[in-house]
Amino acid sequence: MARFLAPEAFSAATEDLSLLPFNFERAEPSRYLVANMVGDFIRLTEDELNRLVDLRIKPGDGLYEKAYAAHLITGTNQKAQRQLLAARLRSRMSFLRQVTPLHIFVVTLRCEHSCPYCQVSRQSTDRSRFDMSEETAMKALDIAFSSPAGRIKIEFQGGEPLLNFPMIEMIVAAAKARSGKKVDFVIASNLALLDDAVLDFCKLNNILLSTSLDGPADLHNKNRPRPGGNSHELAVTGIRRAKEILGPDRVGALMTTTEASLDRVDDIIDEYLQLGLDGIFLRPLSPFGFAIKTKQFQKYDAQKWLGFYERGLRRVLEISRQGTPFREFYAALILTRMLSDRPIGYVDLRSPAGIGLGALVYNYDGRVFASDEGRMLAETGDDAFQLGHVDHDSYSSLILSDRLISAISSSLTQCAPECSTCVYESHCGADPVYHHATQGDALGIKPLSAFCARQKGIMGLLLDILENSPEDAAILRRWVAS
Amino acid sequence: MTLPLYGTASRSVGFGRDKARSVVRLRAIDSTAARHAADFALARSPNEVLRAREAGWPSIFVVSDGSIDLPGTFDGRLIAVPLKYNYLADGDVLGFDHASRKFRTLFRRNSAHNSFLVTERCNNYCLMCSQPPKDVDDRWILSEIKESLPLIDPATRALTFTGGETLSDWEDFIAVLKECRDRLPATAIQVLTNGRAFANSTIVDAWKEIGHPHLMAAIPVYASVDHIHDYVVQAKGAFDETALGILKLKDRGQRVEIRVVLHALTAPIIEETGRWIARNFPFVDHVALMGLENTGFAIANDAMLWMDPVDYSNGLARAVDHLSAAGVNVSVYNLPKCVLPRSVWPHALQSISDWKNGFVEECDRCDEKNSCSGFFTTGRPRVSRGVRAFTSSRHELMPMAG
Numbered sequence: 115m116a117r118f119l120a121p122e123a124f125s126a127a128t129e130d131l132s133l134l135p136f137n138f139e140r141a142e143p144s145r146y147l148v149a150n151m152v153g154d155f156i157r158l159t160e161d162e163l164n165r166l167v168d169l170r171i172k173p174g175d176g177l178y179e180k181a182y183a184a185h186l187i188t189g190t191n192q193k194a195q196r197q198l199l200a201a202r203l204r205s206r207m208s209f210l211r212q213v214t215p216l217h218i219f220v221v222t223l224r225c226e227h228s229c230p231y232c233q234v235s236r237q238s239t240d241r242s243r244f245d246m247s248e249e250t251a252m253k254a255l256d257i258a259f260s261s262p263a264g265r266i267k268i269e270f271q272g273g274e275p276l277l278n279f280p281m282i283e284m285i286v287a288a289a290k291a292r293s294g295k296k297v298d299f300v301i302a303s304n305l306a307l308l309d310d311a312v313l314d315f316c317k318l319n320n321i322l323l324s325t326s327l328d329g330p331a332d333l334h335n336k337n338r339p340r341p342g343g344n345s346h347e348l349a350v351t352g353i354r355r356a357k358e359i360l361g362p363d364r365v366g367a368l369m370t371t372t373e374a375s376l377d378r379v380d381d382i383i384d385e386y387l388q389l390g391l392d393g394i395f396l397r398p399l400s401p402f403g404f405a406i407k408t409k410q411f412q413k414y415d416a417q418k419w420l421g422f423y424e425r426g427l428r429r430v431l432e433i434s435r436q437g438t439p440f441r442e443f444y445a446a447l448i449l450t451r452m453l454s455d456r457p458i459g460y461v462d463l464r465s466p467a468g469i470g471l472g473a474l475v476y477n478y479d480g481r482v483f484a485s486d487e488g489r490m491l492a493e494t495g496d497d498a499f500q501l502g503h504v505d506h507d508s509y510s511s512l513i514l515s516d517r518l519i520s521a522i523s524s525s526l527t528q529c530a531p532e533c534s535t536c537v538y539e540s541h542c543g544a545d546p547v548y549h550h551a552t553q554g555d556a557l558g559i560k561p562l563s564a565f566c567a568r569q570k571g572i573m574g575l576l577l578d579i580l581e582n583s584p585e586d587a588a589i590l591r592r593w594v595a596s
Numbered sequence: 597m598t599l600p601l602y603g604t605a606s607r608s609v610g611f612g613r614d615k616a617r618s619v620v621r622l623r624a625i626d627s628t629a630a631r632h633a634a635d636f637a638l639a640r641s642p643n644e645v646l647r648a649r650e651a652g653w654p655s656i657f658v659v660s661d662g663s664i665d666l667p668g669t670f671d672g673r674l675i676a677v678p679l680k681y682n683y684l685a686d687g688d689v690l691g692f693d694h695a696s697r698k699f700r701t702l703f704r705r706n707s708a709h710n711s712f713l714v715t716e717r718c719n720n721y722c723l724m725c726s727q728p729p730k731d732v733d734d735r736w737i738l739s740e741i742k743e744s745l746p747l748i749d750p751a752t753r754a755l756t757f758t759g760g761e762t763l764s765d766w767e768d769f770i771a772v773l774k775e776c777r778d779r780l781p782a783t784a785i786q787v788l789t790n791g792r793a794f795a796n797s798t799i800v801d802a803w804k805e806i807g808h809p810h811l812m813a814a815i816p817v818y819a820s821v822d823h824i825h826d827y828v829v830q831a832k833g834a835f836d837e838t839a840l841g842i843l844k845l846k847d848r849g850q851r852v853e854i855r856v857v858l859h860a861l862t863a864p865i866i867e868e869t870g871r872w873i874a875r876n877f878p879f880v881d882h883v884a885l886m887g888l889e890n891t892g893f894a895i896a897n898d899a900m901l902w903m904d905p906v907d908y909s910n911g912l913a914r915a916v917d918h919l920s921a922a923g924v925n926v927s928v929y930n931l932p933k934c935v936l937p938r939s940v941w942p943h944a945l946q947s948i949s950d951w952k953n954g955f956v957e958e959c960d961r962c963d964e965k966n967s968c969s970g971f972f973t974t975g976r977p978r979v980s981r982g983v984r985a986f987t988s989s990r991h992e993l994m995p996m997a998g
Contacts, residue, residue: 118723118897124826154875173823183820183872192822193795194839198876201843454878454922591921 125173132190139537150185152202153540202455209459214261216473218269221246222278223478227340234493235273245278246478251285253504254476260509265296276307286319305352313359323356327367329382379426393441396426416567434589446593451541453594465527467544470518480504487547521546521556532560538573598973599951602700610673611694619743624686689747691740705749709949711756712741718761720790721830724894738768745775754784763793770802777808784810791815794841804848814853818862820872846879853882859901863908870915874922887930891975905935906982913937933968935982961985
């Protein structure tokens with residue numbers, strides 16, 4: 115008859131165990147949140163953490179099983195635990211294989227809006243001074259086409275880019291005439307100038323529209339003044355027409371949070387729902403350009419914003435529970451990082467940072483910046499992220515510039531103080547432009563960083579829901595990109 | 597009911613001693629297909645035997661309990677088997693041992709569940725093994741499979757190779773899979789293996805080189821923790837090799853299914869195992885969470901292994917949710933619908949092979965019977981206390997019950 119061995123026969127001896135790298139943070143008195151090398155989370159008591167670190171654990175004690183499944187320990191002679199971590203890390207970091215997939219063309223700095231939070235725009239009719247010239251555009255296109263990515267996205271920015279629509283038409287035609295890359299196009303516009311000619315052009319060239327919608331009419335129009343006070347009406351009409359003509363998934367809207375938004379998150383979300391949009395991106399106000407000059411940025415701090423965000427997220431979950439598919443896009447991004455190993459190159463959520471490596475910005479005047487925020491800084495006199503000029507730089511001279519290399523290498527979360535030991539490091543990112551703007555240093559002191567406070571706050575909130583609210587957790591898991 | 601897949605012929609004529617075994621294919625008497633030396637006319641009465649001889653068949657296979665009169669002039673081959681093997685039909689393939697007259701049905705053309713046993717040897721010794729391993733020299737089985745492959749209908753949709761550990765003689769077995777690539781390129785080939793051999797890169801490379809377009813390795817993983825898996829399979833170090841093997845197969849773009857058999861050691865932790873697979877192996881092609889077949893070692897270890905499925909069905913539902921949310925294609929095998937939460941129904945398949953699939957009396961009045969897995973009839977079947985019929989009146993009550 116068959117002879118079977120008892121469970122003890124398969125237990126590893128303690129001396130055969132090794133610790134694998136992990137980060138941890140005290141979450142409550144004597145309770146710790148622990149993350150393995152690729153950001154899988156578990157909770158341990160202080161006693162468990164101490165026993166784990168000392169390897170005072172053995173199969174069958176519960177802690178061994180938790181720690182092994184979470185890749186915190188391995189048998190010294192085993193290979194699979196380490197190989198799994200290596201394979202997963204490789205997948206998570208493989209966004210680095212797509213070098214500079216985004217190219218932003220600032221075709222004009224002119225705008226007919228005069229938003230107080232706007233970073234850069236000018237109300238001017240001086241085309242020669244604030245519009246991109248054909249010569250500049252073609253040189254920028256040369257640079258974009260010599261980047262290594264096989265598929266690139268060209269995004270038209272402003273000002274209001276539709277004020278220089280002929281230049282958009284010219285760049286699209288020229289990009290399509292070139293070979294060697296698949297090119298996607300996006301126009302970031304307030305849609306006030308959207309007309310049939312623009313829509314026909316977008317349809318013909320499969321161009322995506324991205325617009326601003328800050329909420330209901332009173333809030334939106336307060337944030338986004340224009341002659342006639344009809345910004346909201348024009349944006350909503352534009353979104354409806356774009357959905358009708360280009361298709362429901364060919365127009366997206368982004369909101370900007372101001373102090374006036376903080377008590378209005380339900381209204382803002384309802385506005386997006388009514389327009390039949392499939393979700394909302396609850397964004398913080400960025401500290402660039404005029405936003406700093408006009409003291410908008412200082413009016414609310416990270417905690418206030420987090421309160422706004424949490425109310426919004428819970429409202430979005432309530433809508434989902436009632437059966438309407440609707441999501442919060444920033445949570446979806448973070449959840450994709452937390453619950454999968456898909457490579458996410460989103461600029462705020464990557465390290466090495468996305469400046470230059472993720473995107474280049476060609477300004478109307480030919481200057482090239484490492485990010486959209488970088489050119490906004492330059493408009494207020496800080497050219498720290500200006501990498502060069504289309505007239506005398508090539509793709510490689512821009513990407514290999516000392517400025518870019520220094521900003522990226524000095525801000526790596528993998529080795530930065532506070533970041534390298536942070537329990538959320540796997541899912542976060544370096545944001546050198548933000549920290550330069552707020553602290554005058556690409557790395558920054560993270561305990562003083564509102565970026566850091568927001569990231570930790572959001573991830574803590576998402577973890578809390580995933581662990582303690584099964585119904586909402588099932589919804590959140592389905593937001594993960596597949 | 598259970599179909600008898602092996603037995604002893606009541607009579608055999610014309611088999612020489614030049615070889616010990618033959619592979620035999622059955623053909624309808626009137627078949628117009630090209631005749632192969634292994635083909636036998638299938639006769640079910642003395643009258644049909646006569647008709648087969650008149651049609652020029654040198655080899656005849658009789659399924660009948662009656663006696664067969666053969667003229668002294670008969671110089672062909674004949675095998676006679678009892679009537680209980682009446683399921684045998686045109687295109688079926690059998691292995692026949694000359695001296696003992698023992699035969700095994702190797703392939704049934706009308707079945708969707710054909711599997712070849714490759715060997716009874718195994719380097720695992722699973723507590724619930726339905727096919728307990730034997731340490732014997734059974735390399736003749738692989739030769740028999742090689743001989744069978746040319747006789748198998750190329751239109752066959754699916755074929756499974758099982759064991760024992762199929763990769764015990766990996767070089768010979770991979771040669772068989774190459775035969776499948778050449779002869780059965782449209783057939784889905786599933787290989788049940790414990791995956792440990794794939795920790796060896798040489799074997800993974802050889803596997804990749806087969807290049808069959810529909811080849812899948814189905815590999816069991818029982819836990820997210822080494823010693824639990826190793827205990828279930830009774831082999832220290834197995835977890836590490838199996839996990840490494842899956843990783844190496846996927847690294848080389850090979851198709852992999854992960855299988856978890858559910859019993860008292862694996863079912864209570866199935867949610868954790870499902871979550872772990874979703875996080876660490878989301879790239880596998882399929883995950884099958886499988887009810888236990890209570891046969892073989894599972895009977896000997898019944899006291900240690902039996903767990904009523906209704907007692908783990910909620911954890912199972914959560915495991916399914918973790919996996920499907922991660923985009924993993926997940927199925928539940930061998931469990932009847934009445935023991936599963938509704939959320940699992942879209943994943944529950946009619947997975948039990950036709951020859952060992954049955955239902956209980958309660959099922960006769962159940963509306964879901966036609967889309968239900970039913971039960972194994974093999975071994976010592978155990979029936980969940982949750983088994984009950986769905987009738988239209990109960991369906992109306994279901995939404996309120998949630």
